Amino acid sequence: MQPDGLPLHSLALEPAIESHFLTVAPDTPLVDVLALMSQFRSCLLPRGISGRDAKTIHSESSTIHCFGQDWETAVDVANTTAGCVLVIEQSQAIAIFTERDIVRLAAAGISLHGVKIADVATCPPVTLKKSQALDIFTALGLFRQHGIRHLPIVDDQGQPVGIVTHDSVRRALQPVNLLTRLRYVRDVMTTQVVHAPATACVLELAKLMTEYQVSCVVITEKKELAAGEEEAGTPRRTDTGNGKRLAALDASLAAQTLIPVGIVTERDIVQFQALELDLSRMVALDVMSTPLFCLHPSDSLWLAHEEMRQRHVRRIVVAGDRGELVGIVSQTSLLQVLNPADMYGAIEILQQMVEERTTQLTQTNHQLRHEIAERQRAETALLEAHDRLKSLVEERTAQLTQANMQLKRDILERQRVEAALRKSEAKLKKQATKLKDAIQELRSYQMQLIQTEKMSSLGQLVAGIAHEINNPINFIYGNITYASEYVQDIMYLLDLYEQHHPQTVAEIEEEAKKVDLNFVKTDLPKLINSMKLGADRIRDLVLSLRNFSRLDEAEMKSVNLHEGIDNTLLILQNQLKAAPGRCEIEVIKHYGDLPLVECYPGQLNQVFMNLLSNAIDALEEPRRLDLQRAKCNSPIIPVPLPAIAIYTGIEDVKTVEHTSLSSPPTPNAAIRIVDNGSGMTESVRRRLFDPFFTTKGVGKGTGLGLSISYQIIVEKHGGQISCTSTPGQGTEFAIKIPLRQQRSSTHFAIV
Numbered sequence: 001m002q003p004d005g006l007p008l009h010s011l012a013l014e015p016a017i018e019s020h021f022l023t024v025a026p027d028t029p030l031v032d033v034l035a036l037m038s039q040f041r042s043c044l045l046p047r048g049i050s051g052r053d054a055k056t057i058h059s060e061s062s063t064i065h066c067f068g069q070d071w072e073t074a075v076d077v078a079n080t081t082a083g084c085v086l087v088i089e090q091s092q093a094i095a096i097f098t099e100r101d102i103v104r105l106a107a108a109g110i111s112l113h114g115v116k117i118a119d120v121a122t123c124p125p126v127t128l129k130k131s132q133a134l135d136i137f138t139a140l141g142l143f144r145q146h147g148i149r150h151l152p153i154v155d156d157q158g159q160p161v162g163i164v165t166h167d168s169v170r171r172a173l174q175p176v177n178l179l180t181r182l183r184y185v186r187d188v189m190t191t192q193v194v195h196a197p198a199t200a201c202v203l204e205l206a207k208l209m210t211e212y213q214v215s216c217v218v219i220t221e222k223k224e225l226a227a228g229e230e231e232a233g234t235p236r237r238t239d240t241g242n243g244k245r246l247a248a249l250d251a252s253l254a255a256q257t258l259i260p261v262g263i264v265t266e267r268d269i270v271q272f273q274a275l276e277l278d279l280s281r282m283v284a285l286d287v288m289s290t291p292l293f294c295l296h297p298s299d300s301l302w303l304a305h306e307e308m309r310q311r312h313v314r315r316i317v318v319a320g321d322r323g324e325l326v327g328i329v330s331q332t333s334l335l336q337v338l339n340p341a342d343m344y345g346a347i348e349i350l351q352q353m354v355e356e357r358t359t360q361l362t363q364t365n366h367q368l369r370h371e372i373a374e375r376q377r378a379e380t381a382l383l384e385a386h387d388r389l390k391s392l393v394e395e396r397t398a399q400l401t402q403a404n405m406q407l408k409r410d411i412l413e414r415q416r417v418e419a420a421l422r423k424s425e426a427k428l429k430k431q432a433t434k435l436k437d438a439i440q441e442l443r444s445y446q447m448q449l450i451q452t453e454k455m456s457s458l459g460q461l462v463a464g465i466a467h468e469i470n471n472p473i474n475f476i477y478g479n480i481t482y483a484s485e486y487v488q489d490i491m492y493l494l495d496l497y498e499q500h501h502p503q504t505v506a507e508i509e510e511e512a513k514k515v516d517l518n519f520v521k522t523d524l525p526k527l528i529n530s531m532k533l534g535a536d537r538i539r540d541l542v543l544s545l546r547n548f549s550r551l552d553e554a555e556m557k558s559v560n561l562h563e564g565i566d567n568t569l570l571i572l573q574n575q576l577k578a579a580p581g582r583c584e585i586e587v588i589k590h591y592g593d594l595p596l597v598e599c600y601p602g603q604l605n606q607v608f609m610n611l612l613s614n615a616i617d618a619l620e621e622p623r624r625l626d627l628q629r630a631k632c633n634s635p636i637i638p639v640p641l642p643a644i645a646i647y648t649g650i651e652d653v654k655t656v657e658h659t660s661l662s663s664p665p666t667p668n669a670a671i672r673i674v675d676n677g678s679g680m681t682e683s684v685r686r687r688l689f690d691p692f693f694t695t696k697g698v699g700k701g702t703g704l705g706l707s708i709s710y711q712i713i714v715e716k717h718g719g720q721i722s723c724t725s726t727p728g729q730g731t732e733f734a735i736k737i738p739l740r741q742q743r744s745s746t747h748f749a750i751v
Contacts, residue, residue: 013134015172017153017162022085026094026118033085033097033117038274083267084150086160087121093152093160095121099266100149100215106203106273107210127152130161136172139164140335147213149332166331167314170305185304186297188334189318189327195220195258198285202272205264205284216315219262219288220325257324260317262288294319297326304329443692470542477535484528491521541570556741558596561604561669565646568608575616582624585616585642592649597669598741603712610705611673611733615644617696618677618731640676647672653720653736668719668736676730685725718742 024033087095097117105112105120126146128139130153139151143166151164194208195218205217264284272279272287293311295304295318307316308331315330494517504512569576569587578584619642652665680688680695687693689710713721719737 013136013139013153013164014132016136016139016164016168017130018165018168019162021152021160021163023088023160024085024097024117026087026089026116028087028117030112030115030117030120034102034112034270034274037083037085037099037102038271083165084163085117085121086125086152086163087117087123088160091157091159093125093127093154093158094118095123096125096150096152097121098150099270100209100213102273103206103266103269104210106269106279107207109203112273125152127154127158127160128164129153130155136169139169143332143335149215166335170308170331170334183301184297185295185299185301185318185329186327188301189297189329190333191327193218193325193328195260195325196284197221198261198283198288200284201280202264202269202282202284202287203279206269206279209266209269215330216263216265216328217284218260218317218325218328219264219284219290220258221261223257223259223324257322259323260292260294260319260325262290263292263315263317264288265315292317294323295329296320301334305334308334469538473535473538473542476531477539480528480532480535484525484532487524487528491524494521556598557601558598559601561594561597561599561648561671562591564601564605565608565648565671568605568612571609572612572616575613582620583642585619585644588643588645590645590647592647594648594650594669595739597737597739599717599737600712603716604737607709607712607735610709612644614705615673615675615677615731618675619644622677643676645672645674647674650739651736667739669739671735671737672732673735674730674732679727679729679731680725681727685723688723689721713737 022036024036084096084098086093087097095118097120101120101122110120126142126148128134128142128151142151143149149166152160153162153164155161194212194214194216196205196208198219198221200219208217209215262284264287268287268289269279272282293307293313293316295307295316297318297320304316308314315328317325318327318329320326576585576587622642647670649670651668651670653668654665684695689706691704691707693707710721713719713735717737718741719735721736722734723731724734725731
């Protein structure tokens with residue numbers, strides 16, 4: 001009788017019947033049956049063989065064949081019941097041969113060759129006639145009563161139609177029912193676990209399976225327990241009659257615990273026998289299944305069922321918190337929850353819980369009805385208060401609407417005023433910015449004009465001084481040659497006089513001694529030569545001053561830039577040479593083959609003067625430090641002497657107007673002035689050509705030298721001027737000027 005609320009279809013036996021099973025004839029050799037049981041998963045089922053829904057082996061065949069009925073689609077042979085073989089004679093099941101029988105034969109050491117299946121199979125088998133009235137409980141009762149795991153199902157004629165196993169029962173049931181979710185692994189697990197060390201041979205494992213009638217042996221390893229860790233549930237080692245060490249898990253204490261590391265099952269023994277392996281030479285460590293899929297005693301049976309289904313296993317080892325072996329759960333253990341008494345008791349408890357819950361819900365319903373009545377009365381009062389509040393809100397809303405409209409008008413008016421103010425303020429800011437820029441530009445032009453006028457006046461002054469000096473120096477320079485000739489003639493005459501009149505008057509001889517005539521004769525030619533050398537230097541200086549001022553030449557002229565650089569260096573010679581408190585600056589010239597350049601000579605000389613003066617100022621500090629080291633004879637590594645290097649040459653440059661690939665580059669005269677001073681930072685380098693920007697002290701610079709130089713090079717000559725500098729490594733100024741000037745204005749950017 002089925003209890004109320006339990007679905008009948010879930011307990012029917014029909015879904016648990018496996019219709020695919022193995023059958024053999026009584027005279028089939030045992031080795032052929034063993035091969036069939038171990039290799040059926042790889043067998044193909046050919047069509048064209050009619051008969052029962054089974055796989056049949058014939059002893060007269062030279063090879064093993066698997067046969068089945070003429071299915072429309074291929075059968076999933078993985079679902080075939082391979083754990084047993086039915087021995088069929090005249091369409092009747094006369095015996096059954098299982099994996100446990102193979103393990104028993106292996107443990108007994110019986111040779112499988114020459115043995116027929118009928119000699120070792122269990123005869124007669126326990127069978128069950130197929131009927132609609134049968135349920136799963138009937139099959140489970142037969143399993144428990146006879147201690148079997150395979151139950152053949154026969155029809156009314158006694159012919160086998162299928163087999164029921166623990167695995168088929170588990171798959172047929174829907175373990176989503178309440179029992180599997182309420183029960184835990186610890187409720188059904190087997191604590192008496194047969195185990196062996198990893199060094200045991202497979203033959204010993206087969207004997208253990210036969211002796212204890214188990215389907216597997218758990219392979220374990222020992223682990224020492226620390227003091228205080230011993231607790232109930234650890235394995236206890238016992239000795240059997242054959243001298244092999246086993247373990248039965250119980251609640252006793254032990255100084256050691258066992259850790260499961262693998263498992264060997266009956267199916268493994270079947271596979272080894274089919275391969276005709278020597279079980280006595282096989283060690284469990286080499287053949288065991290590892291790693292293990294372990295459960296915890298507190299896990300639910302639903303989790304155990306899902307693990308078996310997903311991992312395709314029939315048993316799972318149960319391990320404790322420290323990984324110790326505490327039990328094992330098999331398909332037989334899972335089916336314990338289907339005990340009718342347990343199921344009926346659980347259903348009665350559930351019914352009682354439902355009745356108690358129904359009573360509680362009835363009381364709660366009465367209380368809710370009372371609360372609903374009270375809430376309805378409160379809602380009525382709230383509606384009356386809502387109506388009164390609504391009228392007050394409407395009056396207040398009308399007042400706020402009028403005030404809001406007035407406020408909006410005020411805001412709009414204020415916004416218009418603020419917009420006008422912002423517009424006027426923006427206009428004033430724009431005008432102020434323009435005025436500021438105009439004042440700055442005017443100041444720049446004014447300072448540049450003053451500087452230009454100052455340079456022009458200085459040029460006129462230099463030219464005037466050079467002209468005034470040039471007249472007397474020309475007189476001196478022109479007459480000094482004749483004076484030298486006259487002195488030589490007089491000296492020659494004196495020599496002739498001394499040769500022909502060696503006897504002189506005493507007065508003449510006394511006067512000759514007084515004036516030291518011999519010294520005068522020796523020093524006078526030297527004096528004339530010194531005067532000529534000084535006149536030459538004065539003449540060169542005047543020429544340099546005239547070349548620097550260029551007042552006697554046209555504005556645009558083809559000139560030799562090397563002369564302008566040399567003239568500038570000659571003017572700055574006083575600052576370059578050594579002086580008290582500072583050492584000499586070495587000037588290194590690397591002049592290239594530079595042709596005449598069309599330019600404004602006076603303006604270019606001014607650029608050279610500005611750049612060389614800045615280089616000298618940058619070397620002022622190194623000059624003093626080097627002189628101090630020389631005086632102190634410092635043993636530290638000497639610093640290079642202050643130096644200025646000047647490089648000239650020709651470079652091809654593409655101008656802004658000729659950036660296309662087809663246009664040829666323009667030849668430019670390139671001048672680079674490099675010093676080994678202290679250098680400058682990037683922020684200073686970026687502002688180097690800004691008007692009025694200077695890094696010198698107050699009164700030492702106007703900040704217009706490089707700005708004017710930029711205008712002369714870029715705007716007047718259509719060239720480029722750039723600066724590269726690294727702090728502590730010096731500074732380099734590079735100038736590029738076209739060899740031939742274009743009549744149109746050409747502007748270049750700073751590199």
